[in-house]
Amino acid sequence: MKKCARCGLVNENKAETCTSCGFTVFEEKPPHAGRTKPGPESAHSGVTAERHGAMVTLKCRTPAEACLIRENLESANVIALLPDDEEMALQYSQKGYVELEIPAAAYDSAGDLRSIVEFSAPPPPAPGIGTSGKLLAMLLAAVIVPGLLIFAWLLTSYRKHGEETKAKELKLWFLIGVGAWVLFILASLAFSL
Ligand SMILES: [Zn+2]
Numbered sequence: 001m002k003k004c005a006r007c008g009l010v011n012e013n014k015a016e017t018c019t020s021c022g023f024t025v026f027e028e029k030p031p032h033a034g035r036t037k038p039g040p041e042s043a044h045s046g047v048t049a050e051r052h053g054a055m056v057t058l059k060c061r062t063p064a065e066a067c068l069i070r071e072n073l074e075s076a077n078v079i080a081l082l083p084d085d086e087e088m089a090l091q092y093s094q095k096g097y098v099e100l101e102i103p104a105a106a107y108d109s110a111g112d113l114r115s116i117v118e119f120s121a122p123p124p125p126a127p128g129i130g131t132s133g134k135l136l137a138m139l140l141a142a143v144i145v146p147g148l149l150i151f152a153w154l155l156t157s158y159r160k161h162g163e164e165t166k167a168k169e170l171k172l173w174f175l176i177g178v179g180a181w182v183l184f185i186l187a188s189l190a191f192s193l
Contacts, residue, residue, distance in 0.1 A: 002026040005092060006063045006085075025063060025089040049107070056107040058100040063088050066098040078106040 001010050004018035005025040017024050047069065050057045060066035066088065070080040081101040083091060088098050129137070151174050158167040 004064075005089075006067060008064050023063070023085060023089070025092055027062065051104060054104050055101050056104045058102065059097045060100055061097055063092055063098050066100050069100060073102060073106075078102055 002013055002015070003010050003026060004021065004023050005027050006023040007018060007021045009018055009020040011018055011026065018026075046061050047065070048059045050059070058066075058069065060069060066082055070082050073080040079102065082088065083099070092098050151170070154170055155167055158164075158170060
């Protein structure tokens with residue numbers, strides 16, 4: 001017995017074409033007895049994708065898998081280009097996989113597809129804060145540092161001149177200002193979450 005590489009039907013060993021769909025390629029070894037169709041998980045887990053400019057090529061392990069993925073894509077309104085039966089059979093027998101082409105834009109927007117396809121190349125590193133972000137961070141630190149320095153300088157100069165009331169008020173309102181900033185920062189963080 002041998003299994004059709006496209007529809008999964010088990011045919012007689014002497015059969016040259018599949019009795020169901022007429023396909024000419026059969027899988028070498030039929031999978032576990034009693035399972036004529038691979039489950040969706042096993043059908044999808046080995047697909048890899050490669051980017052070629054505006055197109056993404058999905059390498060499917062069998063013609064059956066390629067057909068299944070194309071059906072899934074078309075139900076999600078994604079146009080998938082699959083070679084015709086003869087070419088697919090040739091590709092499968094020569095390379096051991098079948099190439100399915102889809103537009104890269106469709107690949108990017110189809111969220112489901114990412115879960116069934118793994119990129120053969122590692123994903124690009126996550127973007128950092130960039131030069132402007134780094135400058136902003138330094139600026140933020142700079143705002144706090146001169147603020148503290150000016151406060152400390154004012155406080156010591158008031159104390160030096162014996163102006164205890166001014167020093168007390170400065171300390172109080174500085175603390176109120178710090179408290180307001182902390183509240184403001186906490187509120188901003190809460191909104192950004
Ligand atoms: Zn068939």
